[in-house]
Amino acid sequence: MPELPEVESARSVIERAALGRVIADVDDSDSYVCRPHRPGELRSALAGRKLTAAHRRGKSMWCDTSEDGPALCIHLGMSGKIVIADPGGGEIDGGDYWEGRRRPGDYRWARFTLLFSDGGRMMLVDPRRLGRVRLDPPVELLGPDATTITAAQFRAVVSGRSAPVKARLMEQHRIAGIGNLLADEILWQAKVNPARPIDEITPRETGRLFRAVHSAVDAAIAGGGVHTLPIVAHRHAGGRCPRDGAGLVQGQVGGRTTWWCPKDQD
DNA sequence: TATAGTGTTATCGG
DNA sequence: ACCGATAACACTAT
Numbered sequence: 001m002p003e004l005p006e007v008e009s010a011r012s013v014i015e016r017a018a019l020g021r022v023i024a025d026v027d028d029s030d031s032y033v034c035r036p037h038r039p040g041e042l043r044s045a046l047a048g049r050k051l052t053a054a055h056r057r058g059k060s061m062w063c064d065t066s067e068d069g070p071a072l073c074i075h076l077g078m079s080g081k082i083v084i085a086d087p088g089g090g091e092i093d094g095g096d097y098w099e100g101r102r103r104p105g106d107y108r109w110a111r112f113t114l115l116f117s118d119g120g121r122m123m124l125v126d127p128r129r130l131g132r133v134r135l136d137p138p139v140e141l142l143g144p145d146a147t148t149i150t151a152a153q154f155r156a157v158v159s160g161r162s163a164p165v166k167a168r169l170m171e172q173h174r175i176a177g178i179g180n181l182l183a184d185e186i187l188w189q190a191k192v193n194p195a196r197p198i199d200e201i202t203p204r205e206t207g208r209l210f211r212a213v214h215s216a217v218d219a220a221i222a223g224g225g226v227h228t229l230p231i232v233a234h235r236h237a238g239g240r241c242p243r244d245g246a247g248l249v250q251g252q253v254g255g256r257t258t259w260w261c262p263k264d265q266d
Numbered sequence: 267t268a269t270a271g272t273g274t275t276a277t278c279g280g
Numbered sequence: 281a282c283c284g285a286t287a288a289c290a291c292t293a294t
Contacts, residue, residue: 003272032290059273078273079291109291128291130273163284172274181272226272255286257271 002076004059004146004177005220010074010082011061013094015054017084018063018114018122023049027113033126034112034133045070045135046114058142058176073137074112080124080131083107087119146177146217154210158201165201165209166194167254177217180256181226181235186212188231188241193265194253235259 002010028034028042051063051072062073074082082094091104102109102125110123112133124131144153157174158165169175169183178186187194189212192205201209220226227233230242239248241261248259 006272075273077290078271126291127293128271128273128289130290132274161283167284170273179272232272254284256273 002059002078002080003179003182003220003226004217005182005223005225006081007056007059007061007076007177008147008221009224010076010094011054011056013082013084013092014051014061014063014122017092018116019051019054021050021120022117023047023051023114024117025115027110027115028133030111030129033124033129033131037134042072042112042133042135046072051114057139057145058172059179060137060139060142060176062137062139070135071137073132073134074124075132076124077126077128077130077132079128080111080126083110083123083125085121085123142172142176143174144176146175146182146213147221149175149213151207151210154213155206158198158206158209160198162197162199164195164253165192165198166256166258168198169209169213170254170256175213178213179226180258181229181232182216182220184235184259185216185220185226185229185231188261188265189216191264194258194260195251231259 023046026043026046029039031039034042049065049067049069052066053064055062060073060075062071064071084092107123109125109127111126111129111131112124114122124133166183166187169178169186190208192209216229220229234240234242234248241248244263246261246263249262250259
């Protein structure tokens with residue numbers, strides 16, 4: 001599930017409901033999710049502090065901590081979401097992976113937990129365990145965030161070698177935040193074939209792609225997630241292009257399942 | 267039972 | 281060293 005829009009809503013949940021609460025204890029016992037930290041390392045680094053701010057770049061988010069503590073980075077991976085449970089039994093569920101299957105109060109898949117001194121807790125709930133929690137992430141390795149990238153910066157993303165344009169859009173060190181579904185939506189909006197080599201992209205197409213990056217990301221954030229995007233809603237067997245009704249076709253591009261309209265993405 | 271999956275990264279060959 | 285392709289990672293639902 002999580003691409004930039006989902007991570008942004010998770011960040012906003014943390015900002016709204018977790019900042020300023022004292023961390024009394026930490027469950028960092030999942031040593032795969034918390035790699036390369038050893039069990040107990042995150043607990044000793046965080047216990048007694050508060051989260052003071054929540055940031056995001058691309059699909060990475062991190063929190064500043066009080067008293068000049070380390071930054072706490074949470075990456076949602078393929079199936080992660082943030083759940084905050086308060087002492088009264090209320091709960092804020094910040095995600096939509098397998099929406100409706102997980103019941104409130106079911107914390108089987110909590111892979112990392114901050115226990116607050118007021119009895120509440122903030123969890124990374126992640127069935128597949130491909131999410132990751134770490135201190136002081138190397139954020140500078142990420143490219144410009146897809147919500148704020150400039151036209152000049154985007155021209156650098158779409159220049160150079162022969163990789164398929166879709167693969168390039170998903171390279172987080174060039175532009176941060178675009179995943180498999182957003183990439184399909186951007187290419188569909190811009191009417192560009194996903195497999196088209198980067199070095200054949202024309203300036204006109206670059207302009208369309210740049211505008212599509214912003215309109216797709218903005219629409220997904222406003223709609224509440226990548227699932228609300230037009231092409232995403234139709235990328236299944238029998239799905240049709242919302243623009244011209246042609247049957248969408250499926251293939252592999254950049255190692256990922258890809259759907260596109262054969263009529264106007266060539 | 268076999269397979270696919272909204273992400274990242276190590277590894278291999280060119 | 282760079283680029284591109286692929287497999288692996290861990291786990292669940294279909």
